[in-house]
Amino acid sequence: MPGGKWRLISAVLFIAMAATVFAFALGETRIIRLLHLKSGDLYFVAAQPEQPKDIVLIVVDQKSLDRFPEPLLLWHGYYEAAIEAAADAGAKVLGLDVAFPIPVNQWAAGFDERMAQAVISTSTRMPVMCGYAASTLSQQRKWPVPMNMAAAAMGQMAYVNLRADEDDFIRSIELAEAEGSRSMSLAVSERFLGRPVSYPQHNMLIHYVGPAGTFPRVSLCDFIDAARAGRKQQLRDWVSGKAVLLGPDLITDRHATPFYAFRAGTPANTAGVEIHANAVWTLLSGRHIVPLSEPVKVTLTAAVSLGAALVTLLVAGWPLFGYLVLLAALSTSIGFLLFGRGLLVAPSEILLPLLISGLLSLVYGYFFAARGRDTFRNAVRVFVGKQVAEALDASGKIALSGRREAVTILFTDIRGFTAWCDTQEPETVVARLNEYFAVMTACIVRHGGQVNKFIGDGIMAIFSDAEGAALGDHALRAVRCAVEMVGQPLEFRTGAGIHTGDAIVGNVGSGDKMDYTALGDTVNLAARLEGLNKEFQTRILMSAATWDRVKGSVEARRLGQVPVRGKSVEQSIYTVAEV
Incomplete structure (x- = not known):
C-alpha cells in the first residue's frame, strides 16, 4: 500500500482513538454530564406520545381546593369517599400518593379510624397502596397513624420518594430499597397484574x-x-379495570421532567402523582429504557469519531460542512432508533466525539497541509526557481509571462566528463554527478544565485538584483561564485563562462509544462564563453560587459578579442587572474 494511504489510515485511527478518549473524559465533567442529560430529553419530546389506557389519575387540584373548605390535613373524609367509590366502580388497584405523617383525631375525632377502615374494607376488591415518605417514617413510633399501621399489616405500604438527577429533573425512580421496601410504582404495578414485575434496574x-x-x-x-x-x-x-393513582396536582408537588425545558405554558412541569403514573406505565408495558452498555457505547463513539475523521481529512471546503451535517444527522438518527428499542445514548454523547474528531482532523489537516505547502514550495524553488515559488505564494497561480531584466548568466561544465562516463557504471556516474551538483549548487546559493537548470553535466545559473543584497552587484557575485566553484577540491575539473546583459526572464512553455528561464543573446554568449575555456586552457572566461562591472574588485587579465559564433563583432574576453 502506498505510503500516503498508510499515513491517512494511521491519522484517521489515531484521531478516532483520541476523540473517543477525550469524549469519555469530558463526559466526567459536570457541564458535559448535564449536557448529556438535557440532550437525552430530546428523545422524549421527539417521540410520538402514547395514549395510556389502563391508568387514570384522581387529582387534588385547584378546583378541589376551591370546593372543599377544610385544610388539606383534614381531608380524610374526601379520600375515604374516593377510595370506596373507586372500589365500587371496579378499579383494580389504587395508589394513594398522599402521606399521613401524624394522627388527626385531636382535631377531627374518628378521621384516622375512618381512613384505616376504608383501606381495610376495600383490600379484597381494590387494594390501596398507601404512600409514605421515608423522611416521615421515623415519626410513626412517636405518632402512630391507624391507616399506616393497617396498610403495613396487609403489605400495602409503599414509599413515594422521587429520585432527582443533578439538574433536579426527575428521570428515574427507585423501585426497591435494600431492606425490601417497594416504591408506589412497583407496588401498584404488581397488584394490578397480580404477579411480580421484572425490571432491569433498581433505579x-x-x-x-x-x-x-x-x-x-x-x-x-x-x-x-x-x-x-x-x-x-x-x-x-373512569376507573373500571384500571390502576388509579390519587394524589395532588398542585404547584407544591410539581417537578421538572424531560418535557420541562421544551414545553410552554402551565403546567410545564409534572405533578408527582403523574410521574408515578409514568413509572407504572413503564412497568406495565415493559417498555423499559436502559443506558447503552459501556462496550457498545465505546464502539459507537469510536465509529462516529472514525467517520468524522475520515470525512474531514478527505473532503474540503463547503462540501465538508454538508458531509459533517449528514454524518451528525445519521448518527443522531441511529441514537433515536436505539431509543425506540429501549436503549438510551444521548445525542450529545454521539455528537461530542464527532465534534472533537472533526476539530482534531482539521488541526491535523492544517499542519499537514502547511507541511505539504512547504514541501511543494521547496520543490518549486528547487526544480523551477525561487521567482516562481514567490510568485506562486503571492498570487496562487503560475502565469506564462516574462520581463526584460539585467542579469549575469553563469554557465559551468565538467572537463572530460563524457570520456570519464564511458569507463564507469551508470550507478557510479549518477552518484558522483549528484555529489558534484550538490557542491556546485551550494556555491551558487551562497552567492545569491539561482540554479536555473542542469544541462547534462553543465549548470546554468542566473544572478540578478532580485537575488542580491546590493543593487547591481550580480556580476560580482557571479564571478566570485565561479571562482569558488572551479576551486573546489573535486575529482572533476570545472570550467565557467560569465556574461552580463539584458535577458528575457520568465515562465515559458504551456499550461501543462513550463520552465522558468532566461532567453536571449546574454544566455547564448555566456554558453559560448564557457566552451572557449578548452581553447584558451582556462577555467573561467568572462565578457567585457561583466569585467566592466567587477573591475576594481576582481583581478583579471585580458586574453584578447575572439570571434564568437552568433556574433558579427569579435568579443573581448577576460579570465580571473587568481585562478
Missing part, C-alpha cells in the same frame, strides 16, 4: 409517555360529586 429510567396532562385525570371533587349523585356508570367509565 429505573422512566419511559415518559408525554408531558404533563397526558394521563386521563378526574378532579377529586368531580369524582366525589359523581359518587354522591349515584352516577355509577360514569364512575365505571
